[in-house]
Amino acid sequence: MSVTRDDLIDFIYAEARMLDEGRYDEWIDLWLPDGHYWMPLDYKQEDPLHVTSLLYEDIFMLKLRVERLNGARTFSQKPKSRGHHVIQRPFVDEMDDEAGRYVTNTSMHYVETRLDEQQLLALTAIHELKLVDGRLRIANKRVDLLNCDAAFGNIQLLP
């Protein structure tokens, strides 16, 4: 199977919709087992490991994060938050059919709301995707918040 630009772009749109609709089991299933979701703390941060990030989570931590959202005693999600992405058409930055590896760069506005509060975050998401057994999967995802170094209250869902 060969991957087209549209396949990649559709994938990014579908992922954002899964997050907004809270279809987390499907979302987790998009990931390859050794992937990481990285949200740097610093503008243009290069090292995820030896300085602090907002998030640098493997599949175990991502599962924990989404499972917790529905926990009986998850008080910060009583009532629940809601998230909403508006995304611009992704740039396809790398297309390596031979290796089955693809990189996209997508600008998004993300809104999260709970009770009477609502916050807006502008961000760039860089997806590294891989074609495995005929299916596109997330190998790694990096989310750079435009104001990553600002002081935030809770950001409870996944921008």
Place this chain on the structure above:
Amino acid sequence: MGRYTDNPAAIAGLVRGGEVHRDTYIDPEIYKLEMKHLFANAWVFVGHESQTPGKGDYFTTQIGDQPVIQVRHTDGEIKVLYNRCPHKGTKIAIDRTGNTGKFFRCPYHAWSFKTDGCLLAIPLKKGYADTDFDQSEAKAGMRAVGAVKNYRGFIFARLAEEGISFEEFFGNSLSSLDNMVERSPAGKLEVAGPPLRYMHRCNWKMLVENQTDTCHPMVAHESSAGTAVQIWKDLGYTEDDPKPPAMEIIAPFMSPYEFFENMGIRTWPNGHGHTGVTESIHSKYSEITGYMGSMIEAYGEEKAKAILSENRHNTVYFPNIMIKGPIQQLRVFIPLAADKTLVESYIYRLVDAPDELVARNAMYNRMINAPTSIVGHDDLEMYERAQEGLHSDGLEWVNVQRLYTEEEDYAEERVENGTTERQMRNQFDAWVKFMTADMTAKEAAE
């Protein structure tokens, strides 16, 4: 002016044994008085010297509600200056860090100042020639804070010109900072990257109290740590299987009450104290190859083992910071209003120790203390509910009575059962002391 200004008796009346009046958390007048009295007369953490390593390097922050600049002067010493131009008030620096060279230059009318604050030059100075400028407040330049102490790389300041000495204020509590520094084979820490910045819509004291609140983890963090333990079990692992670093960090939050009772709490005079006297949630982290060897080389076997056998959990340096020696973390509680607190969480690298150590610190910081952290969400939800709940007129007092006895003497260093709220009471004892120390009672006005 309200009922607490110049009224030390009313301030003292807000704390009675095991109870604290809600005004200490919600009253804007109390917040203002805290900034004027408590934060001005106590020794308050400013920053670490490695944030300003070279001459002219500066870093901007706040002591209480006062904007200040920590700067490395031309003689290599660190100075702490009020961030205010003596001319018209303009803030001299607003970026979080930078280098100013040999002097600060105000961007408004180009008055310039040495990095110790002294006035260096004014353009078109002749305009002041016959004006008695020497009599002005401005001629002294940027004002320095009352006193500065560099303790093993940690910069503390007292705004007030006169007052308690650094050594008397902290006393034996400095042993926690000592232990954190000595965990480096070189006896030196370096800040690792910028801090997390997490805005809390609650009073700063709720955060400080939470640091030694050992009866909340298994309850408030059941949602995150409890779920982690459950997922781990579902994967087929048992308690005794080696855990990945993330599980080593989060699983101990679910330890039973008995564990926290036994770990102990120590309190020192002036509001300082720590949890984890015998052991703590940091005790069971796996060893990192090569680290013990370099520690033994640096200190000898006996001392190296003594340093690493301390596993103090949270040490509160009242009023504004908490440190975790075993994972080289420091959290600053910056009070912005009665109901608004900025928390900045720093980590440090142990100089000459393996990189895996700072990687663990970074993991802890982002897992537990980030605005995106599930454990952080658990805590903030509770603080904000408490801040809102205290506005209820149903009750007026907050209860901090667990294991309280009337004979408690906070001037005495003590080790107690790890679930006591003695450290919270100890903080309020210091709170009254520093709130009222330089407050003169006004004449009863008729």
